[in-house]
Amino acid sequence: MDKTKAVILIAEDEVHIRNALRRNLINAGYEVVVAADGEETMAQFRAYDVDLVVLDILMPKLDGLQVCQLIRQESDVPIVMATVLGSPADRVTGLDLGATDYIVKPFSSRELIARIRTILRRLSPGPKNNKPSARVSDLEAVSVGDLILYPQTRKVYDQTTYIRQTEIELYLFSELILLESFIFCICWPKLRDKFLHENVSCDGCGDIPTTRI
Secondary structure, eight states, X not given: OOTTSOEEEEEOSOHHHHHHHHHHHHHTTOEEEEESXXXXXXXXXXXXXXXXXXXXXXXXXXXXXXXXXXXXXXXXXXXXXXXXXXXXXHHHHHHHTTOSEEEESXXXXXXXXXXXXXXXXXXXXXOOOSSOOOOGGGSSOEEETTEEEEGGGTEEEETTEEEOOOXXXXXXXXXXXXXXXXXXXXXXXXXXXXXXXXXXXXXXXXXXXXXXX
16 A cells, blocks of 8 residues: 555445545545444554545444544544535534534535545644754654554554543644744744744733644
8 A cells, every 4th residue: 555645444335335435536546445334444554554534424333423523533533424415414413422413414525525635634743944854743652751643544642541632632742843943933834834823922922823733
């Protein structure tokens, strides 16, 4: 499998939909693994370093909601639910269980690929300017004290205990590891530009808008 390409796991029990999605995602430049039921989805998820999951809900053995809960116990990998269940209540349930996005069938492959591209782009940190160094995503594992970061699978452990991380927490943890002893204020532009929710004051920084994280 080409490690330079994002790996998409398609969990879909309808063979014609699964094959069509697989073909279109490969044509869009992704590596693709597939699963036809919930149990196979979990097996594939654990076997590959998956970057994003496209998850149907109405699947045999384990449904998509159960799979979503199981994945969230292990990882914060993005999950796009793709299903015929399109009521507001269904959407809220999926998102509350940990789905990153929710798309209702029938949908166009172009729309799904655009959503996938947007999610993966949002999760990819921009280029660093403060020091020449390998990015955390290029490293097999990084440890600080008892904490161990596995960037490829977006998992953090305290020794052997898995610690769930939000997108923001993982990003900050990764950046701070690479910064080593570099000291900066919370108004550092890289953090401000990525996580700006509101302007707050910062002692010693004048009128520079800063970030509340």
